[in-house]
Amino acid sequence: MNHQQPQPVKKKKCQFCESDSPYIDYKNLNQIAKYTTELKRIKPRYYTGVCLNHQKSLGKAIKVARIMGLLPFVPRVR
Numbered sequence: 212m213n214h215q216q217p218q219p220v221k222k223k224k225c226q227f228c229e230s231d232s233p234y235i236d237y238k239n240l241n242q243i244a245k246y247t248t249e250l251k252r253i254k255p256r257y258y259t260g261v262c263l264n265h266q267k268s269l270g271k272a273i274k275v276a277r278i279m280g281l282l283p284f285v286p287r288v289r
């Protein structure tokens with residue numbers, strides 16, 4: 212995956228509300244990985260523009276993905 216510079220999202224509409232499926236799948240790593248910082252924390256809502264409902268289910272999805280070993284809890288230390 213590309214190294215991502217933290218950039219505030221320009222449009223402030225919730226991307227999950229706009230997408231066809233309002234359900235956030237924890238297996239959809241490409242999608243939910245965008246909402247974690249380089250320190251693998253969930254990005255705050257003012258940064259991503261995700262609405263409150265989706266921020267909650269996004270947090271759940273990220274936590275499930277972590278438990279399943281799909282996302283790291285902490286960045287890899289060398």
Ligand SMILES: [Zn+2]
Nearest residue numbers: 225228262265
């Ligand atoms: Zn939403």
